[in-house]
Amino acid sequence: MNTPSDMQPEYIADFLTRHPNFFNDFPTLLADLHIPHPHGTHAVSMSERQLIAMRDKVRMLENKLAELIQFGEENDGISDKLHALTLALLAARTPQDIVAALALHLREGFAVPHHAIRAWNLPADNLSALTDPVPQAVRDSVAAMTQPVCGALAINDASDWFGEVSPHLQAFACIPLRSAVAATPIGLLVLASEEPKRFYPGMGTLYLERLGQLVGAALLRMQG
Numbered sequence: 001m002n003t004p005s006d007m008q009p010e011y012i013a014d015f016l017t018r019h020p021n022f023f024n025d026f027p028t029l030l031a032d033l034h035i036p037h038p039h040g041t042h043a044v045s046m047s048e049r050q051l052i053a054m055r056d057k058v059r060m061l062e063n064k065l066a067e068l069i070q071f072g073e074e075n076d077g078i079s080d081k082l083h084a085l086t087l088a089l090l091a092a093r094t095p096q097d098i099v100a101a102l103a104l105h106l107r108e109g110f111a112v113p114h115h116a117i118r119a120w121n122l123p124a125d126n127l128s129a130l131t132d133p134v135p136q137a138v139r140d141s142v143a144a145m146t147q148p149v150c151g152a153l154a155i156n157d158a159s160d161w162f163g164e165v166s167p168h169l170q171a172f173a174c175i176p177l178r179s180a181v182a183a184t185p186i187g188l189l190v191l192a193s194e195e196p197k198r199f200y201p202g203m204g205t206l207y208l209e210r211l212g213q214l215v216g217a218a219l220l221r222m223q224g
Contacts, residue, residue: 116161119187148208151201177216
């Protein structure tokens with residue numbers, strides 16, 4: 001049999017868990033036991049300590065709920081902006097329309113300061129850089145991307161696509177453009193910012209993937 005000096009806190013906690021009627025059998029203990037206050041130096045009764053614990057738990061749950069509500073509102077906002085871009089892409093009739101719609105919604109809807117896009121297997125277009133030649137090595141690198149890559153620039157050649165602002169860019173999101181019916185990417189969209197933490201490794205890429213699918217599907221229509 002264990003002596004008081006041999007008993008470990010774990011044994012006591014296990015005993016009380018397995019004997020929920022213990023304090024019913026010894027009701028005076030609830031009034032006689034005093035334990036340190038969790039937020040101070042004075043002692044409180046066990047019942048008061050339980051009340052404090054419940055208040056702390058309620059406060060924690062309220063904070064968690066507020067955080068979830070905030071995330072939900074942010075996601076709703078992103079979904080609305082993505083929906084607006086979708087409608088603009090559906091209305092596009094030419095590659096130039098796609099480029100213009102994308103530029104407008106990235107700038108005004110998503111506050112993305114810089115972006116560059118290239119697509120291959122499209123008719124040559126002298127009105128924009130969309131169909132500028134892209135080396136096969138770059139195409140192969142994009143084809144190997146299973147999802148958007150955020151942080152440092154994943155495709156080094158894409159640095160030249162930003163022109164004179166390129167040296168000032170510190171964060172990138174490289175998004176392969178592929179539609180649901182075409183597993184092989186038909187282009188690459190690169191978002192960029194001077195803010196180092198705007199796009200970072202480990203950030204969620206769900207909406208970036210959807211953006212790539214939308215633009216990819218719109219461009220696929222232009223292939224005829």
